[in-house]
Each structure stands twice: as C-alpha cells, then as structure tokens.
Amino acid sequence: MTNDSAAELRRLVNGHQVSQAIHVAATLGLADLLADGPRTSDELAEPTGSDADALYRLMRALATIGIFREEEGRCFALAPLGEPLRSDASESLAGWAVFAGRPYYREAWSALEHSVRTGENAFNHVHGTNVWDYRAERPQESAIFDRAMQALTGQSNRALLDAYDFGRFGIVVDVGGGNGTLLAAVLAEVPAMRGVVFDQPHVVEGIAPVLEAAGVADRCRVVGGSFFEAVPEGGDAYVLKSIIHDWEDEEAVAILRVVRRAGGVVLLVERELGPPNENPAAKFSDLNMLVAAGGRERTLDEYGALFESAGYRLAGSTPTAAGMTVIEGERV
Numbered sequence: 001m002t003n004d005s006a007a008e009l010r011r012l013v014n015g016h017q018v019s020q021a022i023h024v025a026a027t028l029g030l031a032d033l034l035a036d037g038p039r040t041s042d043e044l045a046e047p048t049g050s051d052a053d054a055l056y057r058l059m060r061a062l063a064t065i066g067i068f069r070e071e072e073g074r075c076f077a078l079a080p081l082g083e084p085l086r087s088d089a090s091e092s093l094a095g096w097a098v099f100a101g102r103p104y105y106r107e108a109w110s111a112l113e114h115s116v117r118t119g120e121n122a123f124n125h126v127h128g129t130n131v132w133d134y135r136a137e138r139p140q141e142s143a144i145f146d147r148a149m150q151a152l153t154g155q156s157n158r159a160l161l162d163a164y165d166f167g168r169f170g171i172v173v174d175v176g177g178g179n180g181t182l183l184a185a186v187l188a189e190v191p192a193m194r195g196v197v198f199d200q201p202h203v204v205e206g207i208a209p210v211l212e213a214a215g216v217a218d219r220c221r222v223v224g225g226s227f228f229e230a231v232p233e234g235g236d237a238y239v240l241k242s243i244i245h246d247w248e249d250e251e252a253v254a255i256l257r258v259v260r261r262a263g264g265v266v267l268l269v270e271r272e273l274g275p276p277n278e279n280p281a282a283k284f285s286d287l288n289m290l291v292a293a294g295g296r297e298r299t300l301d302e303y304g305a306l307f308e309s310a311g312y313r314l315a316g317s318t319p320t321a322a323g324m325t326v327i328e329g330e331r332v
C-alpha cells in the first residue's frame with residue numbers, strides 16, 4: 001500500500017465524522033443563517049442554541065472540506081459545497097442531511113456487523129420493529145424522514161421527467177408517494193393529467209403544502225392506507241418510486257399483486273445495481289436497505305422476476321441522468 005492509499009483509506013474510515021458534522025450543521029440551519037452573507041460563529045451561537053466555542057470548532061472543521069469558508073475573526077461564509085444545505089436551494093439536500101445523522105438511524109448502522117454475520121435486518125435487531133412502525137409512533141422522526149425523501153426525490157425529478165414521457169397517461173397513482181414531491185412535479189409537467197398520492201395515513205396528512213406549492217392541488221386526490229391491502233383503483237399508471245427496494249422479495253411481490261389488482265401499468269423508479277466495481281450509490285443504497293428498511297437493490301433481471309411472480313411482464317426500462325431507472329411492467 002502506498003502512502004497515498006493509506007491516507008485515502010484513513011479519509012474513508014473517518015467518513016462518519018464528516019457525515020455527522022454536516023448533519024449537525026444542517027440541523028442547526030447554519031446554511032440558511034449564512035444565506036445573506038458571512039457571520040461569525042459567536043453571532044450564530046445564540047440563534048442556533050449552541051455553545052460558541054464548540055460551534056466555532058464545528059464550522060472550522062467543515063471549512064476544511066468546502067462547506068463553509070473561514071475568514072478573519074471566526075467569520076464564516078457559505079461555500080459552494082454548502083449551498084445545497086440551504087432549505088430554499090433549488091435541489092436542497094438539507095432534509096436528507098438532517099435525517100442521515102438521527103441517532104435511531106445511526107444505531108441501526110452501528111449494527112451493520114450483525115446484519116453481515118446473520119443476514120438479518122439491523123434496524124429490527126436494534127429497535128425490535130421495522131422502520132415504518134417505528135416512525136409511525138414518532139411523528140417527529142416521520143416528518144424528518146418524509147422531508148429527507150422529499151430532498152432525494154426533488155433531486156431526481158427533473159431527470160426523470162426529461163427521460164420518461166408521462167404524457168400518455170390520464171390518471172397516475174403514486175403508490176407510497178410520501179409527501180407528494182414526485183407526483184406534484186409530474187402533474188405540473190402534464191397539465192391534462194390527474195393524480196392520486198397514496199401512502200400511510202400519517203404520511204399523507206402533510207401533503208397539502210407540497211401540492212399547493214406546485215399548483216396541482218385541484219388535480220390531485222390524497223388517499224391514506226396500506227399497499228399490502230389495497231391501492232386506489234382507476235389509474236392508467238401506478239408509480240412506485242423507491243418502494244420495492246424497501247422490501248425483500250416476498251413482500252415486494254405481495255405489494256405488486258395488490259397494485260396489479262387495481263389495473264394499469266406499473267412504473268417502478270429504482271436504482272439498478274449495475275456491474276461489479278461500479279455504481280457506489282446503488283451498492284451503498286443496497287447496504288442501507290439491509291440495515292434500515294429491510295430490503296435490497298436489484299438488477300433489471302431481478303425486477304423482471306418479481307414482475308413475473310406478480311403477474312406482470314417487463315415491458316421496458318428507461319435510465320435517467322439521476323441514476324434512477326423507470327422499470328415498466330404490463331399486466332399479463
């Protein structure tokens with residue numbers, strides 16, 4: 001091993017320090033507080049409820065990796081890498097950064113070794129329940145997670161709309177649609193379309209502001225329920241973005257069978273695993289599924305096999321520039 005590889009490895013090993021520091025900066029809302037120009041860490045201590053010296057130490061560390069820029073007198077400006085931490089950034093990542101360091105989620109990641117040794121889901125091992133039931137009982141964590149998904153989906157929406165033509169559908173149902181970020185963008189793009197966002201009752205409660213901000217509330221119904229029981233009928237297309245990867249094959253097929261009963265084509269929006277040695281986003285998302293949700297990322301062939309078990313055939317796949325693929329299934 002060269003000195004360079006040892007240094008690079010050390011940087012990767014310590015990656016959790018960087019991740020947690022960014023998480024705290026996002027939780028304190030530092031990027032928003034710097035939106036109008038540089039401020040000292042002493043000034044920021046009061047509005048963020050922080051210890052002035054510890055806040056300085058956080059910000060100077062983050063300045064070394066390009067999140068902030070440190071100037072004279074403990075003064076900090078937002079640097080280009082920190083811009084997407086602003087809540088009003090066009091593709092804000094603030095929601096994801098706030099979620100990624102939550103203690104209950106980190107605790108699950110701390111049990112990765114358990115998952116690797118046993119094949120079991122770490123979250124269930126640590127918390128004795130699955131992520132969805134855990135959050136359903138904790139409204140704050142549920143809202144933080146929904147905002148995190150809003151951030152990720154907001155980042156991939158444009159690429160999805162550029163790659164895939166939703167215009168041929170009159171009614172689209174977004175199954176497990178979270179707080180409506182994807183369907184709001186699709187409806188805004190296709191003015192003749194109507195839509196339904198379907199998710200767990202406590203999740204869809206928070207949807208109205210997203211639909212109103214996109215100007216599509218009058219064309220979108222919101223329905224709460226479980227996709228293991230029934231989904232709204234009458235859709236021409238059923239979109240499931242980042243849903244099937246949350247589940248192992250048995251549950252994934254059960255969800256698809258319920259969706260099939262409702263009619264229409266099914267459009268999965270997922271990350272394909274890709275060839276060996278490539279696509280770290282998908283391969284680490286797969287580990288995240290092992291640890292947190294209890295599912296897995298898959299190859300296109302594996303999605304095809306799920307389709308076959310659920311009564312669909314793989315009708316096509318459309319890659320997008322954001323690394324997600326639209327995987328289309330037709331009822332057989």
Ligand SMILES: C[S@@+](CC[C@H](N)C(=O)[O-])C[C@H]1O[C@@H](n2cnc3c(N)ncnc32)[C@H](O)[C@@H]1O
Pocket residue numbers: 132149150153175176177178179181182198199200203225226227228240241242243246
């Ligand atoms: C990874 S998130 C994806 C959200 C959204 N599709 C997106 O990509 O932004 C998974 C979604 O599945 C929903 N979900 C989990 N279990 C569900 C169930 N039994 N019925 C309906 N929705 C469920 C969650 O509430 C969550 O919004």
